[in-house]
Amino acid sequence: MGALIGDFIKPKSSSAWAPPLLLLFIFLAILSFQFSSKSVFPIGLISSGPGHDHDDPRKSCAGFFGHVALLPRRKVVMSITDFGGVGDGKTSNTETFRKAIRYMQGFGDKGGSQLNVPKGKWLTGSFNLTRQNGTIDGQGKMWWDLWWNRTLEHTRGHLVELMNSHNILISNLTFLNSPFWTIHPVYCSNVLIKDMTILAPLNAPNTDGIDPDSSTNVCIEDCYIESGDDLVAVKSGWDQYGITIARPSSNIIVRRVSGTTPTCSGVGIGSEMSGGISNVTIEDLHVWDSAAGVRIKSDKGRGGYIANISISNITMERVKIPIRFSRGSNDHPDEGWDPKALPIVKGIFISNVVSLNSTKAPVLQGIEGASFEGICFKNVTLLGLAPSKTWQCEFVSGFASEVFPMPCPQLQNNGSSSWCSYS
Ligand SMILES: *[C@@H]1O[C@H](CO)[C@@H](O)[C@H](O)[C@H]1NC(C)=O
Ligand SMILES: *[C@@H]1O[C@H](CO)[C@@H](O)[C@H](O)[C@H]1NC(C)=O
Numbered sequence: 001m002g003a004l005i006g007d008f009i010k011p012k013s014s015s016a017w018a019p020p021l022l023l024l025f026i027f028l029a030i031l032s033f034q035f036s037s038k039s040v041f042p043i044g045l046i047s048s049g050p051g052h053d054h055d056d057p058r059k060s061c062a063g064f065f066g067h068v069a070l071l072p073r074r075k076v077v078m079s080i081t082d083f084g085g086v087g088d089g090k091t092s093n094t095e096t097f098r099k100a101i102r103y104m105q106g107f108g109d110k111g112g113s114q115l116n117v118p119k120g121k122w123l124t125g126s127f128n129l130t131r132q133n134g135t136i137d138g139q140g141k142m143w144w145d146l147w148w149n150r151t152l153e154h155t156r157g158h159l160v161e162l163m164n165s166h167n168i169l170i171s172n173l174t175f176l177n178s179p180f181w182t183i184h185p186v187y188c189s190n191v192l193i194k195d196m197t198i199l200a201p202l203n204a205p206n207t208d209g210i211d212p213d214s215s216t217n218v219c220i221e222d223c224y225i226e227s228g229d230d231l232v233a234v235k236s237g238w239d240q241y242g243i244t245i246a247r248p249s250s251n252i253i254v255r256r257v258s259g260t261t262p263t264c265s266g267v268g269i270g271s272e273m274s275g276g277i278s279n280v281t282i283e284d285l286h287v288w289d290s291a292a293g294v295r296i297k298s299d300k301g302r303g304g305y306i307a308n309i310s311i312s313n314i315t316m317e318r319v320k321i322p323i324r325f326s327r328g329s330n331d332h333p334d335e336g337w338d339p340k341a342l343p344i345v346k347g348i349f350i351s352n353v354v355s356l357n358s359t360k361a362p363v364l365q366g367i368e369g370a371s372f373e374g375i376c377f378k379n380v381t382l383l384g385l386a387p388s389k390t391w392q393c394e395f396v397s398g399f400a401s402e403v404f405p406m407p408c409p410q411l412q413n414n415g416s417s418s419w420c421s422y423s
């Protein structure tokens, strides 16, 4: 709860694909939109299909998805039903939403406005929340202070949390100072997060940039992130709870993300990974002055798996440990965790990495008794490293080729395994 500027109402929606009458449909259960001259939400809705972006020769997820969602309380509060909306899952509300949003935007400089969408099934085509870009300030300082002085009894709010939502586009916004993680899609699918700037003080606790969690088909592209925790962290549930819920994260693309986080990593996978994480592509990442470039985190008690992870074209400057696999520090939700629930890590393909002025070589710590295999490195160059800094590997196995400095013996340096070519 509670993030931005007032009450944060979690968008909850259930997906369903609609009859072929309109281009795009979403069913929204509880959702509210806000407008003010200070915070503008240009969650522009793209109604085009694939091919939208074919002028751009770069790989891109644009045109992949199209859609919405957001939040809190303002001077004028109205309901979509005030505009004649019908949430029966059959009536098209497209014109109603467009009309309502046009009307509500008129209060942007008059104290702001909030449009509530009550529980129901709301069939609609695309509509724009606004056309301008804008900045949303989570004003997290109060929450960080409470956390620092240990007077906080509850967890902190995310700046934007989307649950059970499908076809979401968040783009061209600046998000500042989240109390906790900044964007948290959980139990979602088809989410495009593009052209975002996310900033928090570099010491602000747990201010992760973007955390896809138990979600599928998520693309995070062209984002600049500076924060006090991982720029992007892929997750899927914690210990016995995550194992029971068993909702994996899969088919995740993280592309052209850049930024810095002095105590954490560019992209993290885990440590909450108990529902399983697979098919993650991380590419064209640029990270500087950070603790790690890419970090895979797991622990005893997690169970789950991390599989088919492709990491390529990573550029780093002054990153302490460029690639790191680590065990948690006894970080469990409660006493009910199962010490026999070990994670399986299989198929991590890391290629085309250049790191300048790291302080350590990669540190790959698996877990005793757990399987960490098919860990492959190709064309990985770490420059400016003191000669005494060698790779540290424990309970991992795999292959390496064209790697400098020489990798640890657990990674057979013969480079011929076709097995390693996950793509
Ligand atoms: C949404 O905004 C875009 C960009 O300004 C525009 O092309 C599109 O027609 C708008 N869609 C609607 C439904 O107003
Ligand atoms: C977004 O807004 C900022 C500040 O208002 C402006 O400088 C920038 O040009 C805008 N960008 C786009 C793409 O409209």
Ligand SMILES: *[C@@H]1O[C@H](CO)[C@@H](O)[C@H](O)[C@H]1NC(C)=O
Pocket (backbone or CB within 6 Å): 142, 145, 146, 149, 151
């Ligand atoms: C903790 O921080 C909050 C927010 O700044 C402040 O209101 C509170 O007095 C602080 N408590 C202590 C014990 O320092």
Ligand SMILES: *[C@@H]1O[C@H](CO)[C@@H](O)[C@H](O)[C@H]1NC(C)=O
Pocket (backbone or CB within 6 Å): 044, 062, 171, 172, 194, 195
């Ligand atoms: C972001 O804004 C730029 C400039 O207006 C525009 O070219 C781009 O398509 C927008 N991105 C998305 C995903 O809407």
Ligand SMILES: *[C@@H]1O[C@H](CO)[C@@H](O)[C@H](O)[C@H]1NC(C)=O
Pocket (backbone or CB within 6 Å): 250, 251, 278, 279, 308
């Ligand atoms: C991962 O990708 C592979 C190859 O495309 C596919 O066979 C597999 O089903 C995918 N896994 C998930 C969980 O989507």
Ligand SMILES: *[C@@H]1O[C@H](CO)[C@@H](O)[C@H](O)[C@H]1NC(C)=O
Pocket (backbone or CB within 6 Å): 256, 283, 284, 285, 286, 313, 315
């Ligand atoms: C590698 O990533 C950088 C961004 O960090 C990008 O500018 C460059 O084009 C990428 N190279 C290739 C070969 O894709």
Ligand SMILES: *[C@@H]1O[C@H](CO)[C@@H](O)[C@H](O)[C@H]1NC(C)=O
Pocket (backbone or CB within 6 Å): 278, 279, 307, 308
């Ligand atoms: C990993 O990829 C392989 C080959 O594409 C596929 O058979 C397997 O199902 C994938 N594993 C997961 C957990 O998605």
Ligand SMILES: *[C@@H]1O[C@H](CO)[C@@H](O)[C@H](O)[C@H]1NC(C)=O
Pocket (backbone or CB within 6 Å): 313, 314, 351, 352, 353, 354, 379
């Ligand atoms: C090795 O990786 C670097 C950095 O991404 C890239 O510039 C270079 O072309 C790669 N070399 C080969 C042989 O792929």
Ligand SMILES: *[C@@H]1O[C@H](CO)[C@@H](O)[C@H](O)[C@H]1NC(C)=O
Pocket (backbone or CB within 6 Å): 317, 318, 356, 357, 384
């Ligand atoms: C790496 O360190 C060397 C020696 O201190 C310095 O000259 C160089 O500018 C550094 N490069 C980067 C990218 O930090």
Ligand SMILES: *[C@@H]1O[C@H](CO)[C@@H](O)[C@H](O)[C@H]1NC(C)=O
Pocket (backbone or CB within 6 Å): 412, 414, 415, 416, 417
């Ligand atoms: C590389 O190591 C693998 C696994 O031990 C082995 O199967 C393969 O034959 C080796 N290749 C070469 C060229 O030595």
